[in-house]
Amino acid sequence: LTSLSIYHQPCDPPPPPRTDILRVLAHTSYTSVGVGRGPAEPPTDTLQRHFSNKDAKRGAKGHIQTLSDKGWSVKGGENASISLAGGVGHHDSNQAEPLESDLSKLEALFDHPLYNIPSPAVPEEDWLLKVKPKVKAIEKSSQMWVSASQEAYEDVQWTSDSNSHPPWLRFHLNISRWQLYLHRDPNMEPLTQQLATHRIVSAVQKSGGTQLKLVMSFPNYGQAMLKPMKQERDEETNYNLYYFSDFERHNAEIAAFHLDRILGYRRVPPVAGRLVDVVKEIKDITTDRKLARTFFTSPVGNVCFYGQCSYYCSTEHAVCGRPRHLEASLAVMLPDLSLASRRTWRSPWRRSYSRSKLAKWETEPDYCSTVKKTPPYDKGTRLVDFMDMVILDFLMGNMDRHHYETFEKFGNNTFLLHLDNGRAFGRHSKDEPSILAPLEQCCRIRRSTWLRLRLLSLPQYRLSDVMRASLFSDPLHRVAPLLSEPHLAALNRRLKTVLETLIRCQNACMSVYFPQASLSL
Numbered sequence: 001l002t003s004l005s006i007y008h009q010p011c012d013p014p015p016p017p018r019t020d021i022l023r024v025l026a027h028t029s030y031t032s033v034g035v036g037r038g039p040a041e042p043p044t045d046t047l048q049r050h051f052s053n054k055d056a057k058r059g060a061k062g063h064i065q066t067l068s069d070k071g072w073s074v075k076g077g078e079n080a081s082i083s084l085a086g087g088v089g090h091h092d093s094n095q096a097e098p099l100e101s102d103l104s105k106l107e108a109l110f111d112h113p114l115y116n117i118p119s120p121a122v123p124e125e126d127w128l129l130k131v132k133p134k135v136k137a138i139e140k141s142s143q144m145w146v147s148a149s150q151e152a153y154e155d156v157q158w159t160s161d162s163n164s165h166p167p168w169l170r171f172h173l174n175i176s177r178w179q180l181y182l183h184r185d186p187n188m189e190p191l192t193q194q195l196a197t198h199r200i201v202s203a204v205q206k207s208g209g210t211q212l213k214l215v216m217s218f219p220n221y222g223q224a225m226l227k228p229m230k231q232e233r234d235e236e237t238n239y240n241l242y243y244f245s246d247f248e249r250h251n252a253e254i255a256a257f258h259l260d261r262i263l264g265y266r267r268v269p270p271v272a273g274r275l276v277d278v279v280k281e282i283k284d285i286t287t288d289r290k291l292a293r294t295f296f297t298s299p300v301g302n303v304c305f306y307g308q309c310s311y312y313c314s315t316e317h318a319v320c321g322r323p324r325h326l327e328a329s330l331a332v333m334l335p336d337l338s339l340a341s342r343r344t345w346r347s348p349w350r351r352s353y354s355r356s357k358l359a360k361w362e363t364e365p366d367y368c369s370t371v372k373k374t375p376p377y378d379k380g381t382r383l384v385d386f387m388d389m390v391i392l393d394f395l396m397g398n399m400d401r402h403h404y405e406t407f408e409k410f411g412n413n414t415f416l417l418h419l420d421n422g423r424a425f426g427r428h429s430k431d432e433p434s435i436l437a438p439l440e441q442c443c444r445i446r447r448s449t450w451l452r453l454r455l456l457s458l459p460q461y462r463l464s465d466v467m468r469a470s471l472f473s474d475p476l477h478r479v480a481p482l483l484s485e486p487h488l489a490a491l492n493r494r495l496k497t498v499l500e501t502l503i504r505c506q507n508a509c510m511s512v513y514f515p516q517a518s519l520s521l
């Protein structure tokens with residue numbers, strides 16, 4: 001299983017000819033396909049082995065019930081899935097399928113061996129954080145921190161037992177060298193539930209970045225980054241706006257989390273949608289004076305605010321409740337930088353961020369060969385990790401990946417954090433081929449990613465369907481589907497383009513080394 005290199009060069013001799021790989025991929029028994037778990041593959045934690053297919057199915061159904069119990073479905077209770085199936089019936093009648101089938105596709109996808117590749121336990125040094133051994137009682141009392149507004153926060157009674165930890169802490173403690181969370185992580189449901197429903201005790205502006213965002217705090221000391229809704233779901237980005245002037249979209253942050261998980265990466269911090277009460281949950285509780293000063297009531301009686309930031313923070317660009325309910329995305333905060341510092345990397349394929357200049361990669365045909373020789377892209381998994389991110393960005397139309405971050409502790413041998421996806425999903429009617437330039441130019445991909453992409457192109461796991469099913473679990477789905485049908489359809493179209501690019505890569509090299517070989521993709 002580990003014999004195949006993740007660095008299989010497109011121009012290396014290909015592995016021995018296989019029978020129809022697509023057929024094998026669709027087959028439930030996977031042992032006959034030599035999928036390598038290269039050193040870059042996220043380890044599978046023992047926890048996930050306890051999750052049988054049955055548990056997973058029950059989990060998914062249970063979730064629908066939880067949502068409907070809370071009045072989050074149109075009809076609720078037993079009929080929840082039926083009414084919701086009707087609710088999504090507006091997509092292309094040729095493809096119309098009830099939601100039940102989308103959900104079972106998602107379950108089947110996550111049950112597939114490509115998502116359940118066994119791996120050894122995570123070595124001690126591969127965890128991002130370590131729990132300190134028990135502090136003595138005396139030290140403890142002198143170290144005890146007393147909150148200024150004690151009523152707002154809960155008493156902390158955490159022990160070394162993870163059952164005593166709130167979901168956000170469990171999330172932090174489970175971040176490892178290769179992924180933010182586990183496949184089928186049992187903590188995801190409580191974590192996203194809390195983001196969506198937990199009482200907000202503090203809201204302040206987050207500094208840094210160009211657009212308005214807030215840090216929200218919860219009574220259990222968890223925190224989340226809020227991005228407000230600025231654009232209707234079916235509105236397309238204005239064609240005359242440069243990518244760097246585009247608005248951020250809350251639904252893009254949510255959808256990116258789901259897409260990243262479906263691609264099997266798990267490199268986007270969990271995000272949930274929430275209808276926030278602008279008055280009760282922001283204006284009344286904020287201690288941020290600069291923010292408080294920007295609240296006003298619009299001529300039609302909606303409560304609005306605009307905060308302070310370097311773009312779009314003015315009365316003209318205020319975000320407004322209806323009349324006080326505002327849609328927003330809440331992303332769980334990563335561990336504080338004092339506990340886990342991060343390194344920021346400039347993307348080698350960064351756009352020029354100028355209206356007139358072109359970047360080097362746009363003019364130099366052999367640009368990739370230079371990058372391949374430049375650390376950290378010359379060793380380890382960095383280049384294929386970068387390609388994973390490129391594919392995510394192309395699928396969701398994100399042109400704004402100027403930088404990416406990694407956890408300092410893990411050096412160069414670690415996954416890339418896919419933070420800041422707010423400028424994705426701006427346009428469904430057009431694809432942006434330049435986002436794929438790195439893949440076109442380098443022709444490199446991690447084998448397991450490539451296999452998963454092919455899986456997602458099969459009708460029984462179709463990307464748009466599994467995304468629809470996954471997004472259905474977000475609380476904001478009851479307000480409106482997080483991605484409109486044209487956006488879901490665009491995902492399939494773009495996936496096809498990615499696969500065609502890879503076939504072109506393979507063809508080009510096959511013709512060099514194996515002129516007579518036929519391609520059995």
Ligand SMILES: Nc1ncnc2c1ncn2[C@@H]1O[C@H](COP(=O)(O)OP(=O)(O)OP(=O)(O)O)[C@@H](O)[C@H]1O
Binds near residue numbers: 419
């Ligand atoms: N979930 C998170 N937890 C902790 N920090 C985060 C999280 N998401 C983003 N950040 C940090 O906050 C900074 C700003 O976030 P983000 O990039 O999403 O905002 P932005 O306004 O879109 O920024 P920019 O305008 O530079 O694109 C990021 O550089 C990142 O370091």
Ligand SMILES: [Mn+2]
Binds near residue numbers: 209248400420422423
């Ligand atoms: Mn941004």
